[in-house]
Amino acid sequence: MNGAGVRRFGLGLLPWLGAILLWYAVRWSGFVNVSLIPAPHQVAAKFFELLTREGLLIDIFASTRRVFLGVALGILVAVPVGFLLGWYRPARTFADPMINFFRALPPIALIPLVIVYFGVDELAKLVILFYASFFSGVIVMYEGVSQITPLYIRVAQTLGANQAEIFRKVIIPLTVPHILTALRVSLGVAWATLVASELIAAQRGLGAMIQNASTYFLLDVIYVGIICIGLIALIMDLILRKITARLLVWQDRAIA
Amino acid sequence: MNKRAQFDKVSLSFETPKGRLNVVEDVSYDINDGDFIAVIGPSGCGKTTMMSMLAGFQKPTTGKVLFDGRPVAGPGPERGVIFQEYGVFPWLTVKQNIAFGLTLNANHVPTAERNAICDHYLGLMGLSDFANSYPKHLSGGMRQRLAIARAYAVKPQFLLMDEPFGALDAQTRSNMQNLLLKVLETEGKTVMLITHSVEEAIYLASRIVVVTARPARIKEIIDVPFAYPRDESIQERPEFAELRSHIRQLVMDEYRAQQAQMRPVSFSE
Numbered sequence A: 001m002n003g004a005g006v007r008r009f010g011l012g013l014l015p016w017l018g019a020i021l022l023w024y025a026v027r028w029s030g031f032v033n034v035s036l037i038p039a040p041h042q043v044a045a046k047f048f049e050l051l052t053r054e055g056l057l058i059d060i061f062a063s064t065r066r067v068f069l070g071v072a073l074g075i076l077v078a079v080p081v082g083f084l085l086g087w088y089r090p091a092r093t094f095a096d097p098m099i100n101f102f103r104a105l106p107p108i109a110l111i112p113l114v115i116v117y118f119g120v121d122e123l124a125k126l127v128i129l130f131y132a133s134f135f136s137g138v139i140v141m142y143e144g145v146s147q148i149t150p151l152y153i154r155v156a157q158t159l160g161a162n163q164a165e166i167f168r169k170v171i172i173p174l175t176v177p178h179i180l181t182a183l184r185v186s187l188g189v190a191w192a193t194l195v196a197s198e199l200i201a202a203q204r205g206l207g208a209m210i211q212n213a214s215t216y217f218l219l220d221v222i223y224v225g226i227i228c229i230g231l232i233a234l235i236m237d238l239i240l241r242k243i244t245a246r247l248l249v250w251q252d253r254a255i256a
Numbered sequence B: 001m002n003k004r005a006q007f008d009k010v011s012l013s014f015e016t017p018k019g020r021l022n023v024v025e026d027v028s029y030d031i032n033d034g035d036f037i038a039v040i041g042p043s044g045c046g047k048t049t050m051m052s053m054l055a056g057f058q059k060p061t062t063g064k065v066l067f068d069g070r071p072v073a074g075p076g077p078e079r080g081v082i083f084q085e086y087g088v089f090p091w092l093t094v095k096q097n098i099a100f101g102l103t104l105n106a107n108h109v110p111t112a113e114r115n116a117i118c119d120h121y122l123g124l125m126g127l128s129d130f131a132n133s134y135p136k137h138l139s140g141g142m143r144q145r146l147a148i149a150r151a152y153a154v155k156p157q158f159l160l161m162d163e164p165f166g167a168l169d170a171q172t173r174s175n176m177q178n179l180l181l182k183v184l185e186t187e188g189k190t191v192m193l194i195t196h197s198v199e200e201a202i203y204l205a206s207r208i209v210v211v212t213a214r215p216a217r218i219k220e221i222i223d224v225p226f227a228y229p230r231d232e233s234i235q236e237r238p239e240f241a242e243l244r245s246h247i248r249q250l251v252m253d254e255y256r257a258q259q260a261q262m263r264p265v266s267f268s269e
């Protein structure tokens, strides 16, 4: 690693160290009951205990798979739908109120209905995550696609491009950035919805783990669960950002 | 002479939230094969709109715009356009931008030839060192030259150029003008060029269409008396100076008319 790399890494690490210090400080300040805040080292110990003896990895895997599937399906549908809505103004006028109506509904409120219609199995959780990622992704897609300027299409037409070539060589490259943004947004939303989806009688999963822990007031387990969700979401976002930077080298960003 | 393009009593108005905006009004003129038409007029008068009807992006409200005797139905590769906003594709490298038209079915150019054409225009436009850069690394003038190269590369017989040299410094500008004259000499194109430079119009064009402040009407059509091939020496000729002061006068009048429009409250003298 070069000097700049070390500095960037350090700069990224600093807020975490700060957060841990703050955590200890709050605990030791005496303003809150110490039994209500497990110390960072206790949480870390719990983490290793869960990892080695309670199969934390199985929970992580179960949750990650749910999020992954939900987002994949949601984006798979959101991309074409969002594209059509962004591209054809009439379609947008027609569907816009509808989409905003459903988007405003919190997934938790839908759980009872989902249980009635889809049962309590894996499918039900998937439906919730699909719902959350579809509606967040579709909005990003159509907002982005409707911003595409007709200039590039006109240029292509004057060079002799036919409809198929315009789609393949102009519209797709202009849409890729919006697909990636939609993916990032819905990934974030899906992780945020995970705990809700695992409220539905989940055996395993980070959300289920948090649920169960709250029944027995196991605060340290709750902390482990929350931190795991945050960390995995962060890692996924970092990977996606790397991919985005690769695919979109041509973009003029304010900061490299 | 063979008529390539005709404006026949063409008017165009836009519906805006503030009401109808007449942009082009009762414009008629012909562009013959081999003509070089320069259009000159104050900013915002409707020059780009006039050109985009011939390019096929806008339909006249009344009147007809014909190309090769048929009403213009849409854009096509036989009418190359250099846009005022360049429209350089940001997701393609400089070389890929130039090659874009050549990779299309309509132009079917084999790969080897495509490379040769790209290298040729990269060199001509002084972009060789940036062949593999993305447009975000180019200056405004370089982007403009890239847009010119991309349009030239597919060799359209008819070129529509909307202020193509506006972003260039004086030296590059005159290089580009001479290059255009050379391209025309060898490839025999027909050109419609929009410009704000009176000198550029006289130096390049065979006919100059001076248009009025919005709505654009024809103020005067002037034949330029210099034969092709031309070189910079014509700029020293007395006829050049005469023509220049005449056209400047026309343009100034319209500029003042436009100022008066923009400031309806008149000052007492």
Ligand SMILES: Nc1ncnc2c1ncn2[C@@H]1O[C@H](COP(=O)(O)OP(=O)(O)OP(=O)(O)O)[C@@H](O)[C@H]1O
Residues within 6 Å of the ligand: B014, B015, B016, B021, B023, B042, B043, B044, B045, B046, B047, B048, B049, B050, B084, B214
């Ligand atoms: N699509 C549109 N809808 C409404 N008004 C438009 C539209 N396009 C152009 N105009 C208006 O028409 C007028 C003429 O525009 P145009 O672009 O043709 O001017 P121009 O002569 O090319 O100006 P410049 O020299 O500054 O490029 C302007 O007032 C502009 O606001």
Ligand SMILES: [Mg+2]
Residues within 6 Å of the ligand: B047, B048, B049, B084, B162
């Ligand atoms: Mg213009």
